[in-house]
Amino acid sequence: MHIVISTGQEAASWYGELKSWQGALGSLFGFVLLIVGALYNFRLNRRRDALLRHEEAQSTVSALYAEMTLLRRECARIARLVTNRYNDHGLGRIRGEEAFDRHFLEMLTLPEPVLYPALASKVGLLPPDLALALVSFYSDFEEVRAGIPMLLSDETRGYHYSVLVVLRPAIxxxxxxxxxxxxxxxxxxxxxxxxxxxLAEAEALRSEEEEGFEQARAGRTTN
Structure with missing residues (x-):
C-alpha cells in the first residue's frame, strides 16, 4: 500500500511538472513553426525577386538588341560613305582640295541613342561580360559621332584628322x-x-592608313 501511494505521488508530481512546462513547450513549438514559416516565405520571396529581375533583364536586353542592330547599320553606312568619298577624292573624281566639306558631312548624321540612356541603370542586372560589351559598343558609336565633325578641315586647328577618327570606331x-x-x-x-x-573597302582603307602612320612613326624614330 505504501508503494502504491508513493507511485501515485510521483505520477502526480510528474504530471504537475509536465503541466507547468506545457505552456513553455507550446510557445517553443509555435516559435519554431514561426521561424520555419518565415524562412520558407523568405526563400519564396527571393525566388520571386530573382525571377522578376531576370524578366526585367530580358526586357532590357530585347530593347537594346533592337536599338544596337539599327545603330550598327548606321555605323556601316557611315564607314562606307567616308571610304567612298575618300577614295573618290584620291582618284580625282571629286573637285576641290579637300575630300570632306560641310555638305558631305550633312549626309553623315547619326541618330541619337534613345533606349540605352533610358535603360542604362538596368545594365547592372546583366551578366558582367554582356554589360561590358554593351558599354563598349555604345562607346564606339559615340566615338563615331564625335569624329564626324573632325573630318572637316579647320585652318585654326593647324592639322588634319585622318579618316581613322571615324573608320576605326565605326568598323x-x-x-x-x-x-x-x-x-x-x-x-x-x-x-x-x-x-x-x-566593310571590305573600309577595312582596306583602315589598314592602309594605319600602315602609313606606322611607317611615318618609324621614320621619325630613325631620324
Missing part, C-alpha cells in the same frame, strides 16, 4: 558586336544571327 562597332548580339539573343531565349555587313 569596331560593326565587326566587333556580332558575338554580343548572339549572346543577347541567347539570353532572351532566341536564336538570331547578326546581319552580315560588308
Amino acid at each position: 569596331d562597332a560593326v565587326q566587333g558586336v556580332p558575338p554580343t548580339l548572339d549572346k543577347m539573343a541567347s539570353f532572351v531565349g532566341k536564336t538570331l544571327n547578326a546581319e552580315q555587313l560588308d
Whole structure:
C-alpha cells in the first residue's frame, strides 16, 4: 500500500511538472513553426525577386538588341560613305582640295541613342561580360559621332584628322558586336544571327592608313 501511494505521488508530481512546462513547450513549438514559416516565405520571396529581375533583364536586353542592330547599320553606312568619298577624292573624281566639306558631312548624321540612356541603370542586372560589351559598343558609336565633325578641315586647328577618327570606331562597332548580339539573343531565349555587313573597302582603307602612320612613326624614330 505504501508503494502504491508513493507511485501515485510521483505520477502526480510528474504530471504537475509536465503541466507547468506545457505552456513553455507550446510557445517553443509555435516559435519554431514561426521561424520555419518565415524562412520558407523568405526563400519564396527571393525566388520571386530573382525571377522578376531576370524578366526585367530580358526586357532590357530585347530593347537594346533592337536599338544596337539599327545603330550598327548606321555605323556601316557611315564607314562606307567616308571610304567612298575618300577614295573618290584620291582618284580625282571629286573637285576641290579637300575630300570632306560641310555638305558631305550633312549626309553623315547619326541618330541619337534613345533606349540605352533610358535603360542604362538596368545594365547592372546583366551578366558582367554582356554589360561590358554593351558599354563598349555604345562607346564606339559615340566615338563615331564625335569624329564626324573632325573630318572637316579647320585652318585654326593647324592639322588634319585622318579618316581613322571615324573608320576605326565605326568598323569596331560593326565587326566587333556580332558575338554580343548572339549572346543577347541567347539570353532572351532566341536564336538570331547578326546581319552580315560588308566593310571590305573600309577595312582596306583602315589598314592602309594605319600602315602609313606606322611607317611615318618609324621614320621619325630613325631620324
